[in-house]
Each structure stands twice: as structure tokens, then as C-alpha cells.
Amino acid sequence: MPKVWILVLLAYFATSPLSAGEAARKHVPYAQPVGTGRLSVLFWDVYDATLYAPHGAWKAVPPYALQIDYFRDIEGDDIAERSVDEMRKQGFSNEVKLAEWQTKMAKIFPDVKKGSQLTAVLTKHKSTDFFDGDRAIGSMNDPEFSARFFAIWLSDKTSEPELRRQLLGTL
Numbered sequence: 765m766p767k768v769w770i771l772v773l774l775a776y777f778a779t780s781p782l783s784a785g786e787a788a789r790k791h792v793p794y795a796q797p798v799g800t801g802r803l804s805v806l807f808w809d810v811y812d813a814t815l816y817a818p819h820g821a822w823k824a825v826p827p828y829a830l831q832i833d834y835f836r837d838i839e840g841d842d843i844a845e846r847s848v849d850e851m852r853k854q855g856f857s858n859e860v861k862l863a864e865w866q867t868k869m870a871k872i873f874p875d876v877k878k879g880s881q882l883t884a885v886l887t888k889h890k891s892t893d894f895f896d897g898d899r900a901i902g903s904m905n906d907p908e909f910s911a912r913f914f915a916i917w918l919s920d921k922t923s924e925p926e927l928r929r930q931l932l933g934t935l
Contacts, residue, residue, distance in 0.1 A: 785797065785814065785816055785831060786897070786898045787829065787831065787883035787885065787895035787897070787898050788814075788816035788829035788831055788883055788885065789816070790898065791827065791829065791885045791887075791893065791895075792816055792817065792818060792827045792828055792829050792885060793818055793827070794818045794819050795816040795817065795818065795829065796816065796817070796818075796819055796820035797814050797815065797816055797820060798815040798816065798817050798820050798821070798822040798828075798931065798932060798933050799814070799815055799930050799931045799932055799933035799934075800812060800813065800814040800815075800930060800931070801813055801926070801927040801928075801929075801930025801931050802927070802930075803924060803927055808835075808836065809835045809836075810834070810835060810836055810838075811832045811833055811834045811835055811836075812832070812833045812835075813830060813831065813832050813833075813917060813927065813931060814830070814831045814833075814931075815828065815829070815830055815917075815918070815931040815932070816828060816829040816830075816831065817829075822932060822933075824918070826886040826887055826888050826889075826890055826910075827885060827886055827887055827888050828885075828886055829883055829884065829885040829886070830883065830884050830914065830917060830918075830931075831881060831882075831883040832881070832882050832883070833879075833880075833881050834876045834877070834878060834879070834880045834881070834882070835878055836876075836878060837875070837876065837877050837878060838875070838876050839875045840870060840872075840873035840874050840875050840876070841870045841873075843869070843873045843876070844866050844867075844869035844870040844872075844873055845866060845870075847865075847866070847869055847913065847916060848862050848865060848866045848869075850916040850922075850923060851865075851912045851913075851915075851916065853921075853923055854912070854915055854916075854919060854921040854922070855921065856912055861908070861909075865904070865906075865909055865912075868902075868904060869904075871902065872894050872901055872902030872904075873894070873901075874896055874901065880896070881896070881897055882894065882895065882896055883895040884913065884914070886910055886914055890907035890910050890911075891903055891904060891905040891906070891907070891910060892904045892909065892910045892913055892914075917931055918931065918932070
């Protein structure tokens with residue numbers, strides 16, 4: 765009897781909404797991981813990020829998705845603020861747009877806890893849809909925002925070049 769329960773539990777977790785890549789697989793045709801990397805700051809692991817693209821081949825052409833699995837508690841406002849700071853570091857200086865985007869992201873991003881999973885999907889229409897697990901939590905219908913947001917991780921101007929190489933599978 766115990767073996768049956770173990771199999772039932774394994775089947776449940778394999779199909780649970782928070783299984784790895786669920787939002788990406790639902791919203792990116794033939795989604796497969798391109799690469800995975802870990803962001804660590806000093807001695808602390810912050811999150812693992814996984815890039816999903818059709819057939820696991822990223823070509824900077826939507827749709828694709830970036831999934832982040834958090835190891836730390838972080839407030840949604842802080843995620844929005846850090847996103848804007850990273851856009852600035854890459855040379856984007858339109859403060860009106862940045863303020864608008866930060867306000868919108870702060871409304872979308874929940875506070876995350878260890879084990880939270882947020883996914884951003886760049887749609888074929890170049891809007892960005894956000895998911896908490898597999899639950900839709902908001903969208904940004906602005907191609908310029910989408911380009912700047914995904915550039916945080918995928919641009920050659922990223923502040924985390926090692927993470928970028930891991931995500932793109934170019935190590």
C-alpha cells in the first residue's frame with residue numbers, strides 16, 4: 765500500500781500547477797529549456813532563472829519565456845525597482861517611461877517567498893505576460909518595455925554576463 769501512495773504523490777507533483785516550466789509550456793509552442801543559471805549575490809543564492817524557447821532554440825524572436833524560481837523572500841516593489849535600475853544600467857534613460865513601467869510592475873509583481881515561481885512570457889505580439897506559478901497576474905502591452913525587460917537577462921549589456929551565458933547555453 766505505501767508504494768501506491770508514493771506513486772500517487774509523484775503523479776500529483778509531476779502534474780501540479782507549479783511544476784517547472786508550466787507557464788512557459790502553456791504559452792510558448794513546443795517550449796523547452798534553452799539554459800538555466802543561478803543569480804547569487806555575495807554568499808546568498810537569490811534565484812534560478814530558466815529561458816524557454818520553441819524546441820529549446822532561442823533566436824531573440826518571440827515567443828519565449830523566462831522563469832524565475834526564488835530562494836529568498838523579496839517584495840514585489842523591490843523586484844520592480846531592481847528591474848528599472850537594471851534598465852538604467854543598460855543605458856535606457858527615459859525617466860518618464862521608467863517611472864510608468866515601475867508603477868505598473870509594482871502592481872503586477874507579488875511579494876515572493878522562497879519557492880515562488882514567476883514567469884515572464886514574451887508573446888508573438890511583443891507584449892509581456894506575467895505568471896505566478898501558472899496563474900496570470902498581469903501584462904505589459906508595450907514592445908519597448910518588453911525589449912528592455914528581457915534585455916535585463918539576455919542583452920550583451922546585462923550586469924550578469926555569466927547568467928546570460930548560462931541562459932543562452934553558450935558556456
